[in-house]
Amino acid sequence: MSKLITDAEFEVMDVLWRQSPLAASDVAAEVAPKTSWTLKTVKTLLSRLVDKGALTHEAEGRRYLYRPAISRKAYAKNETRSFAEKLFAGRAAPIVAHLADSRGLSEDDIQDLEKLIAELKRDAH
Amino acid sequence: MSKLITDAEFEVMDVLWRQSPLAASDVAAEVAPKTSWTLKTVKTLLSRLVDKGALTHEAEGRRYLYRPAISRKAYAKNETRSFAEKLFAGRAAPIVAHLADSRGLSEDDIQDLEKLIAELKRDAH
DNA sequence: ATGCATTGATTACGGATGTAGTCAAAGCAC
């Protein structure tokens, strides 16, 4: 049930999360470097996303402007929860461990983690 | 490229990661509570996983015993890396933040994280 | 030895997905 948005569709969402509303041709232009999809393909993905309720569109002249119906944050939170549940019984530590092991964490990332853990400990009073 | 193993196939892998080698009928029995798949279905999934190189099988009498060709740890590490890259530019902190926000972290999980961060800071000397 | 159950191999089949093509309306270029 997590697969509302497929991989190809995600690329389109990601463009619109960065900037919206956009017309189909704009999305195609934005996505082109990564994917080399034709405009047709992008339009298909946009339509499917509207059908799925992940995008809305408003007519502007004879074309549509598309805009996300769900925030990237909300989407990411959901995906993260289901990912963690699937592989790690919902735990965070093994995820961090794997990341540290496989690609190393930046100084920034470690600092953010530290701050976060401190808050979590405090909140757990 | 991350989708070597599909959702249905993952359930089968997960059984065999817990216990292996197993015959098809054993896998079907293990997986039954979660999925109510027929033995046929399980056999299809097993064959596909062998084709994909995710499982090996050895003949035992007139049937096969299946065994993972990749470890759960290696698989999880890979999935974690590509998940983090897709959604968070590879960073760990936002993942932890989302999990804390969406389902809360257990005391244990927080302790593990704390220990982990301490190590990471030390290793970064 | 003979029928029933089990097994792997092969085939099936509808829906999702990636990746477009066709078609008709509607504007823009001049």
Place this chain on the structure above:
DNA sequence: GTGCTTTGACTACATCCGTAATCAATGCAT
């Protein structure tokens, strides 16, 4: 105002995925 361009709607189509069914061989029960 006529042809090129752009757009959305609809259609296409191969592959993958979930979920099996069929079939032939092989062994177990008796």
